[in-house]
Amino acid sequence: MLDSRVKQHIDSLGIDYEPLVCEEHLADTAQFCEHYGISPQEACNAILVAMKTNPRTYVACLVRADTKLDVNHKLSDAVNFKRLSFASGEETASLTGQLIGGVTIFALPEMPIYIDERVMQQPRIIVGGGNRTSKIRLDPHALEKLPNVKVADIAIPR
Numbered sequence: 001m002l003d004s005r006v007k008q009h010i011d012s013l014g015i016d017y018e019p020l021v022c023e024e025h026l027a028d029t030a031q032f033c034e035h036y037g038i039s040p041q042e043a044c045n046a047i048l049v050a051m052k053t054n055p056r057t058y059v060a061c062l063v064r065a066d067t068k069l070d071v072n073h074k075l076s077d078a079v080n081f082k083r084l085s086f087a088s089g090e091e092t093a094s095l096t097g098q099l100i101g102g103v104t105i106f107a108l109p110e111m112p113i114y115i116d117e118r119v120m121q122q123p124r125i126i127v128g129g130g131n132r133t134s135k136i137r138l139d140p141h142a143l144e145k146l147p148n149v150k151v152a153d154i155a156i157p158r
Helices: 004-012 029-036 071-079 089-096 140-145
Strands: 017-021 044-051 057-064 067-069 084-086 113-116 125-128 134-138 149-152 155-157
Touching: 044 071, 044 089, 044 125, 057 067, 057 071, 071 084, 071 113, 071 149, 134 140, 140 149
Parallel strands: 057 113, 113 149
Antiparallel strands: 017 134, 044 057, 044 084, 067 155, 125 134
16 A cells, blocks of 8 residues: 555564555645544655755655744754755655655655654654555654654744
């Protein structure tokens, strides 16, 4: 059910998780939460941010659905770089090989990963499965097994 690369990566890290089925047309976070009765505090969004370097470099971020990534202030301060922008949907899909609506921080190319500290306050979180037909429920502290992970204050309330 999960994207095969995502499943392989999460299994290789020895992370305990629960795969969840998601109807493709309900993969976007707001529709997913509403239809399946999931709290926005539990649902998380993986977001790629481009650093305006030549060539472009990227950072991946994970924030709860009840917050929004503060690219221009908090993330900029965390990465100590001022020229940042959200990666486009096309860039994200091309770089990750994952489908928008299911992008996850698992099975990404090597890049820094910033997890908002509010994500870590939840007992369980839900992240994308790499496709639009699955999600992954897990303990947020399991994400600390990923390489290049930093927990930081990078989001603001919606």
